[in-house]
Amino acid sequence: MRFIKSRKPLVDSTSARELAQENLSAQLQDNIDILSKFLERCSDAVIKEFAFGTPSVKAALYFFDGLADRKEIELNILKSLMLELPPELSEQSGEPEFLKIVMHRLLPGADVKAISTFDELVHHISSGDTVLLIDGSRGGLAVSTRSWETRSIDTPENETTIFGPKEGFNETLRMNTALLRRRLKSTNFKIEGLVLGKITKTDVVLCYMDHIAPPKLVKEVQERLAKIDIDGILDTGYIAELVTDEKHSIFTQTLHTEKPDSVCGHLLEGRIAILVDGSPMALILPISFPQYMISPEDYYTNYVAASLFRILRYLAFFIALLLPSLYVAIITYHQEMLPTSLILTIAATRQGVPFPAFVEALILETTFELLREAGLRLPRSVGPAVSIVGALIIGDAAVRAGLVSTPMVVVVAATGIASFVMPSYNAGIITRIARFGFLIAAGFLGFLGIMVALVLMLVRMASLSSFGQPYLTPVAPFDSTQITDLLVRRPWFAMTKRPFLEGMENQVRQKSHQDGEAKE
Amino acid sequence: MGKISDFQMYCILSLLVGPVAVLETPRVMAHQLQNNSWIGVLAAFIPGILIIAMFSYIIKKSQSPFPLILEEHLGKYLGKALGFVYIFFFLLVASFTVRWFVDFIETNVLPQTPISIFIGVLLFLGFYSLRTGMQSFVRVAEIIIIVDLAFTLIIAFMGIGEFPRFENLLPLTTIHMKPFGLGLFSASYILGKMQPVLTFSSYSLNRERIFKIMLWVVATYVVLITLTTLATILSLGSLSGTVLVFSTFSMVRLLRIGTFIQNIDIVFIGIWIMAIFGATTLPWFMSCYCTQQMFHLKDYRFLAAPTAIIIGIFSIVLSKNILELIIMETDIIPLLYSLFFLGIPFILFLICLFKRAPEQTQTTVPQDEPA
8 A cells, every 4th residue: 555645757748749849851761760759659650661753762651541541642642753753853852842843743633731840740640641751852741631431421319300401410520511511602601720639639610600700709719719728629518618608507508419500500690610520519609598499490390380399398398397396396385276186186196105295206306317317328229128118117116116106207207208308408408407406495495495496597597698698698688689589480581680699790681571572 | 787778777676666565565555545545556656757757867967876976966974974874774675575575475375484494595595696796687687577577467467357346446436635645655655666776877778768767667566556456455355455464465365277276376476586586686786786885895796695694684683573574564664765765865856956967977887798
């Protein structure tokens, strides 16, 4: 047993970092020596030294196996260099312009970038590019040979819709940006790239519509992203936590979506999307809480039906949040509210149950959450079976054993169904956590407790903002112009303006329908 | 604190005058005017206009927010002294509101629970809200007013519709001047609770529209209390309306929705607690704000904790039982409120009459983003 805590080993990372920032040498052997140090114990790194032209010029190719397409390397790089280099050009190999000549005359078809530092070299080969270093030339050429196995574009599993596009993002950033670009054929659609993560060097893009998104907001997001100084970014979730206004809250202030059509809808309303290489989730900001109740499908179906569905979702939100606590409050404190026949029925079913309603609800809710988590983590073939076993067999057995009452099972089941109605997973998480708070409040003070918890929740939500936008907008601060497309779905012909964001310069979405008719 | 929009201003002023009045005024009015109590409330519209005209004029002629306004018009020493008194006065208002609501809950809903629990819960709400900042409170006030106003109107209309015993309103002609005057005073002095507008106007996005906003508040108050008083008289009659301590609550207890939902009084209380939270937090904020201004402090939020303790203790020692509290409510509180909410502002108004309007309408309050 160690009684004296050993000192943490000091890592001398500065020298390696400084080396990475160094410029590539004109001497190929020097570069090879340094890179050998960088890439030692990297079994997937491929270094191919060769000579081309007459008189022969020494060169080397660097790439990672599995990330780069070997066929493309052979066809587009090696074949061009070996067979297409005229002798008069080969003689210029020592000159500073030789790399440019190779880039423009020998590799014109490929996506080639000139690089000058070891850092750039490592970044490019880690991204699937192949780097060509030529003896006598300072710098190198990064040729795009990216080719790795990716998941095909599929229907998003967590955001299924009946109407509208079925495509979903996958883990490849460029494919995702292409899905957006295909829908927004405008030069105003900007995709700003940046690299985040000191080790992962993850490609991140910031998407926005230049003439619609408020410039102040774009600048703010850029600044917050620039401040990120972390070793790795593996998903948009990392960024969501790092850039949001209030970090210690269950109320998430960003929206995640896998649907490119949903992202485009948000971009057209002036919001900003962040996409991360390796993540199928786009991050939308700023967002207000009521927006979690909106499904992209609302805008593809008839507005009357969509409005009714939206109202249903709000109802489901309140059921998911409050039903168990209301039941506990009524059963424990306010029995007089129910008609005698109903209260007698409930009393009969509760006879023999050893727990008070509050404990009963707490046990069942926890069991339900356990089942839900188990259903998510288990393999797909087993997941549904566990859910059914949990819901039917355990529930039924618990009632038969007299551990819980039937009405409580009905209440918890109804709560569970209602929580699945919400289109946003984030809203579901908020509801699940807050529900327990309401349950405890109802257990202590009945309906009064519920209202106290509700006021606390409202105060907390009102204090939040998402990139300066109040979290409860347009309810609080109240905005009559925007609330009509939130509680219900406003018809497309009436949506002449975009929802207002602070600093937005272009709010006109379409020419007024009536104006158009009048002109005709 | 950020800038306050017109609707937000309407909401916070409504929260100041409405919540307690809904439960209290119908009984007081029935006591003074019996079957004609609703006429007294309706007539309160005229004194209401005079009160808001007074506030509006003071705002127009002043550059500083309340309590600095006192120093501006009454001089440094008297203004400062009155400012200190107002700190404690607002604490009293908050304490009285808390105690009054707690006694109501204690006697009608959960008689077994100690009052300290309710006081603690209410104070925690206000404390959390003040710590978070007035900006979030003002936003919550919007939701509270939308929900509570709709709910109270539904209750009032249901009360009128369920028990339309119009004979309870007769005879209409027997109104004597003295009880009418007292009734009118009882219904009107409550509008003086809008006095914090002298502070909030400095944060208004649109200072010129303050009078109009206050007019809307007066109209809402008159409509709401008239309907509630009518519903109470129609359902209980003027005698029961006078005898019962919480006549509005008794009326709500009688309501049924269809033949299924009954005894919805707890829902009424639950919804109403939101409004009481507002009615408690606003004078509490005013007390903290006055302290901040008087002592030139950077922030008022840290005062939430010590003032919470003061309000908590004060609300417990305020009276021994509900009987004392009711005596206090009928005999002391109207005079005290009239003095601080109407009397001193009236003196300010008189002084303002002989003063020139300030050249620069810009106040000394820092300009901020909308709340």
